[in-house]
Amino acid sequence: KAGVTQTPRYLIKTRGQQVTLSCSPISGHRSVSWYQQTPGQGLQFLFEYFSETQRNKGNFPGRFSGRQFSNSRSEMNVSTLELGDSALYLCASSHQASGANVLTFGAGSRLTVL
Amino acid sequence: AQRVTQPEKLLSVFKGAPVELKCNYSYSGSPELFWYVQYSRQRLQLLLRHISRESIKGFTADLNKGETSFHLKKPFAQEEDSAMYYCALRGGSARQLTFGSGTQLTVLP
Numbered sequence: 203k204a205g206v207t208q209t210p211r212y213l214i215k216t217r218g219q220q221v222t223l224s225c226s227p228i229s230g231h232r233s234v235s236w237y238q239q240t241p242g243q244g245l246q247f248l249f250e251y252f253s254e255t256q257r258n259k260g261n262f263p264g265r266f267s268g269r270q271f272s273n274s275r276s277e278m279n280v281s282t283l284e285l286g287d288s289a290l291y292l293c294a295s296s297h298q299a300s301g302a303n304v305l306t307f308g309a310g311s312r313l314t315v316l
Numbered sequence: 317a318q319r320v321t322q323p324e325k326l327l328s329v330f331k332g333a334p335v336e337l338k339c340n341y342s343y344s345g346s347p348e349l350f351w352y353v354q355y356s357r358q359r360l361q362l363l364l365r366h367i368s369r370e371s372i373k374g375f376t377a378d379l380n381k382g383e384t385s386f387h388l389k390k391p392f393a394q395e396e397d398s399a400m401y402y403c404a405l406r407g408g409s410a411r412q413l414t415f416g417s418g419t420q421l422t423v424l425p
Contacts, residue, residue: 205359235411235412235413237415244402244415244416244417244418245402245415245418246415247412247413247414250411250412257411258411258412260412292360304350304362304365305362305413306361306362307359307360307361308359309359310359
């Protein structure tokens with residue numbers, strides 16, 4: 203079965219622009235989580251969505267937002283980009299009903315802000 | 317608040333030697349602990365979780381609540397074990413995983 207798919211894989215933006223990243227979870231998975239990975243801060247939780255509702259949010263400014271669609275696909279948006287937003291953004295899905303809550307990660311979207 | 321500490325940023329061992337990657341956590345309740353691994357140019361993937369009490373690729377990890385540790389061990393390291401290893405915790409009603417900073421393991425020939 204197909205894994206977690208993230209698009210685009212790489213993108214370059216300039217300060218002040220905004221960006222939208224997309225994540226398609228594993229078929230049947232209804233929970234999608236987003237993480238930011240940087241060399242300095244490591245993996246930090248951004249937010250989690252389940253059935254189109256944000257269930258949890260990490261400690262990021264309001265410039266970071268997300269949503270989930272009825273087909274469980276999720277997008278995250280970062281507005282007014284700053285140099286420090288350069289990172290690998292990872293999406294992970296899980297099958298909540300299983301109770302195992304094991305996250306399966308995508309390959310990530312690498313964002314470079316110039 | 318929950319916190320995960322991996323004290324070693326880099327760890328090198330020779331092939332065939334035992335390896336232990338340390339993980340300590342801070343959480344007042346009963347946590348779920350995980351080890352994730354990221355091989356070169358591959359995506360982050362689950363290695364093992366404490367509730368399964370299983371051995372994956374020869375690795376084991378035991379949750380020690382007294383020492384609040386979840387160290388990852390393998391008796392005989394292989395070159396293909398070279399990767400970045402992350403310890404992660406999920407506690408109580410918190411749904412997100414809190415990751416440690418990771419340990420880059422290099423197994424030398």
